[in-house]
Amino acid sequence: xxxxxxxxxxxxxxxxxxxxxxxxxxxxxxxxxxxxxxxxxxxxxxxxxxxxxxxxxxxxxxxxxxxxxxxxxxxxxxxxxxxxxxxxxxxxxxxxxxxxxxxxxxxxxxxxxxxxxxxxxxxxxxxxxxxxxxxxxxxxxxxxxxxxxxxxxxxxxxxxxxxxxxxxxxxxxxxxxxxxxxxxxxxxxxxxxxxxxxxxxxxxxxxxxxxxxxxxxxxxxxxxxxxxxxxxxxxxxxxxxxxxxxxxxxxxxxxxxxxxxxxxxxxxxxxxxxxxxxxxxxxxxxxxxxxx
Amino acid sequence: xxxxxxxxxxxxxxxxxxxxxxxxxxxxxxxxxxxxxxxxxxxxxxxxxxxxxxxxxxxxxxxxxxxxxxxxxxxxxxxxxxxxxxxxxxxxxxxxxxxxxxxxxxxxxxxxxxxxxxxxxxxxxxxxxxxxxxxxxxxxxxxxxxxxxxxxxxxxxxxxxxxxxxxxxxxxxxxxxxxxxxxxxxxxxxxxxxxxxxxxxxxxxxxxxxxxxxxxxxxxxxxxxxxxxxxxxxxxxxxxxxxxxxxxxxxxxxxxxxxxxxxxxxxxxxxxxxxxxxxxxxxxxxxxxxxxxxxxxxxxxxxxxxxxxxxxxxxxxxxxxxxxxx
Numbered sequence: 001x002x003x004x005x006x007x008x009x010x011x012x013x014x015x016x017x018x019x020x021x022x023x024x025x026x027x028x029x030x031x032x033x034x035x036x037x038x039x040x041x042x043x044x045x046x047x048x049x050x051x052x053x054x055x056x057x058x059x060x061x062x063x064x065x066x067x068x069x070x071x072x073x074x075x076x077x078x079x080x081x082x083x084x085x086x087x088x089x090x091x092x093x094x095x096x097x098x099x100x101x102x103x104x105x106x107x108x109x110x111x112x113x114x115x116x117x118x119x120x121x122x123x124x125x126x127x128x129x130x131x132x133x134x135x136x137x138x139x140x141x142x143x144x145x146x147x148x149x150x151x152x153x154x155x156x157x158x159x160x161x162x163x164x165x166x167x168x169x170x171x172x173x174x175x176x177x178x179x180x181x182x183x184x185x186x187x188x189x190x191x192x193x194x195x196x197x198x199x200x201x202x203x204x205x206x207x208x209x210x211x212x213x214x215x216x217x218x219x220x221x222x223x224x225x226x227x228x229x230x231x232x233x234x235x236x237x238x239x240x241x242x243x244x245x246x247x248x249x250x251x252x253x254x255x256x257x258x259x260x261x262x263x264x265x266x267x268x269x270x271x272x273x274x275x276x277x278x279x280x281x282x283x284x285x286x287x288x289x290x291x292x
Numbered sequence: 293x294x295x296x297x298x299x300x301x302x303x304x305x306x307x308x309x310x311x312x313x314x315x316x317x318x319x320x321x322x323x324x325x326x327x328x329x330x331x332x333x334x335x336x337x338x339x340x341x342x343x344x345x346x347x348x349x350x351x352x353x354x355x356x357x358x359x360x361x362x363x364x365x366x367x368x369x370x371x372x373x374x375x376x377x378x379x380x381x382x383x384x385x386x387x388x389x390x391x392x393x394x395x396x397x398x399x400x401x402x403x404x405x406x407x408x409x410x411x412x413x414x415x416x417x418x419x420x421x422x423x424x425x426x427x428x429x430x431x432x433x434x435x436x437x438x439x440x441x442x443x444x445x446x447x448x449x450x451x452x453x454x455x456x457x458x459x460x461x462x463x464x465x466x467x468x469x470x471x472x473x474x475x476x477x478x479x480x481x482x483x484x485x486x487x488x489x490x491x492x493x494x495x496x497x498x499x500x501x502x503x504x505x506x507x508x509x510x511x512x513x514x515x516x517x518x519x520x521x522x523x524x525x526x527x528x529x530x531x532x533x534x535x536x537x538x539x540x541x542x543x544x545x546x547x548x549x550x551x552x553x554x555x556x557x558x559x560x561x562x563x564x565x566x567x568x569x570x571x572x573x574x575x576x577x578x579x580x581x582x583x584x585x586x587x588x589x590x591x592x593x594x595x596x597x598x599x600x601x602x603x604x605x606x607x608x609x610x611x612x613x614x615x616x617x618x
Contacts (some may be wrong), residue, residue: 021413028410032426035485038452039441051450057459065452101340109337112330122602124338130598131345135546137567138587138594141574142348142355148362165344172337197329225434227549232575242436246553256444263437274432281428282493289535289604292497 039267043260044070050257074261082258084244084265091240093156094230095223098163103216106171107208111201113172114179125173129287132169136228139165144232154236162233163223170222170287171215177288178211179204214280217273224270241266352591355584362578375585385586388566395476395565396544399483400537406484407491408533412521414492415499424496427489435486439553442482443469446554472562475555479563482550487543491536498532499525531604538601545590566590 042050049068054061078084113121143162144153152158182204190200227242234240239247245262248255274281283291356375358368379385414420430438445453448467457463468474502525510524548567551557557564557572564572567590574583 024409025413025419028406029423029426032430032485032489034452035441035445036429038445039437042444053450053452053455056455059459105337105340108333112334116327116330116334118327126598126602127346128341129602130595131341133542133546133594133598133601134345135567135570135587135590135594137548137570137574138352138590139345139348141570141580141583141587142351143344144575145355145360145362145580146348146351161344164340168337168341169345172341221432225436227434227436227552228547228571242434242549245440246436259440260444263433263440266437267433270432270434271429274428275425278424278428281431282490282497285431285490286494286535286539287601289539290494290497290532292493292500 038065039260039263041065041068043074043257043264044068044072045257046071046073047257050260074257075265078258078261078265082244082248084241084262087239087241087244088265090156090159090234090238091224091242094159094163094234094238094240095220095226097156097160098167098223099216099219101160102164102167102171102219103175103212106168107175107212109172110175111179113176115184125176128169128172132166132173132287136166136226140228140232147233153233154238156234156238159230159234159238159240162229163219163226167219167222171219174215174284174288175208175212178208182207211280214277215284217277218280218284221270221273224266349591352584352587355581356588358581360580360584362580368581371581375581376588378582379585379589384561384564384569385566387561388564388569391561391563392545392565392567395480395563396541398476398480399487399544400540402480402484403488403491403540404533404537407488407536408495408529410488411492411495411499412525415496420496424493427493430486431489433486435547435549436553438482438486439550442478442485442550443554446478469555470559472559475559475562479551479554482554483544486550487540491540494532494536495529498529502528534604535601538597538604542594542597545593 045068052064052067054064113125140162143165147153147158147162152161186204186207187200190203191197195203224240225242226240227246230238230240230243231246234243241262245259245266248259248262277284279292355368357371357373359371360368410423414423433441442453445451446468448454448470451468454463454468457468463474466474468478506524506528507520510520515523545565545567548565548571551563551565551568552571555563557568566586570583570586570590573579573586
């Protein structure tokens, strides 16, 4: 890069500027990481330690944050008394079920949409993307009434269907972009060599497999983190982790220790999954518009 | 499929009896068999999607024209356009829209300026990898958990951010979420914390596609780094920022988990954005007919945004299509 080769002379203004930049980065770093650190440490503190604060304006007292005896009591309580193991299973079944259904049907549809030209294709695509963008509450109003009359409220299949309302259009839309990037020539070559269409499709599967895998993970993430659908459609029989966390708020007292522990339990697996699909994350979160 | 079998000649009538005929017609995807094959691939997804989105949409329209009765045995009462006309005199409805736009405008302006700033600083620096990894962490968090975490930080007796604001002498009396303007700032800060990283990642992806020749040419012409950013890098970033703005705006009214947890719309409706109001009407007061009418207006906005978004995706002159998609 040419810009690197330009000789820069040190001047007071330039030094001040770089100090400002570094300061800004440090503040941004702390701002991003501090809440996570507080959540993690608070989940291992007993309530007396968690509520300890230095006096107002006592900047030296910040060390109080890390002055505690670690205890796993909140986690033990979550999984024994509060049945979080069961809720975790519900979360996993609902999000994974919806992800697998969405990506399976979605990749078939995406392949067809990528290869076929027909009248009304644009309208179909528009319908698909606007389904995905509809506000969750607005979708839920009619869905609740329908699910109520068909007995799906409070069941895991109901929740899987509800998550599919946003996961399926997402999968179709984003996988279509994926198939668009695979040249048709590969399939054509396979067809010329005597493969049938199904075998030709299997030829290009290795090319799209990493993406398909990543988008299954992303669909799991969307389902796992959902609260609105789970709180209304899943209320009763299919309680998921976010809903169970919200229920730790009781009229008498908010059980902060347990809530922080539940937060860690809900968040940590998703962070690992996020790291795993790092390469596809921005593509997924921008509906395929931006690629790194 | 049926069409093909009708047109195929029965083998007995063929002049070449006993010889298997091989069809050498080129396998182009728009010929009939391929069309059917692709249609069968497409159909299951489309049918399922229709069942869970189009059918409910028809229901939504039905509900918006009725007074919905949830008690078993009672049938819905015809209400005509009452549910819609009532919205015009509904002050909370109008306020909901205003608050929604205010909330989104605040979130977006802070997120975009911070995100672009961070991305420009980090681009090509040694810290880029480290920060990208850190960026992932807030984004992966369930909005509910983020809501609780910030509620904990804002708490008036043991919240660290409360302590920080008090120590800085900015916050006078009361708690953060109990004060009208501070509560808005509080929920905006939560959104900013969670989603500025996404803007930064999008901007970083955009910065990688700024043509180096243009930057160099500009520099040879004597432009400094600041001038270079505003006259070369920023115009190249616009499509990326446009996508970022649209997506974030959409998510601002798609997800209301954080607001429901932190304030529930309060204090004094200061943070009651329209979807939150819709949630209250539908699932607290169970006035589903009125809720359906409100939901309908929200969906209209969604469709409008969807139109803009598909235009950007389709327009071949846009950078996003040629550079954004490899």
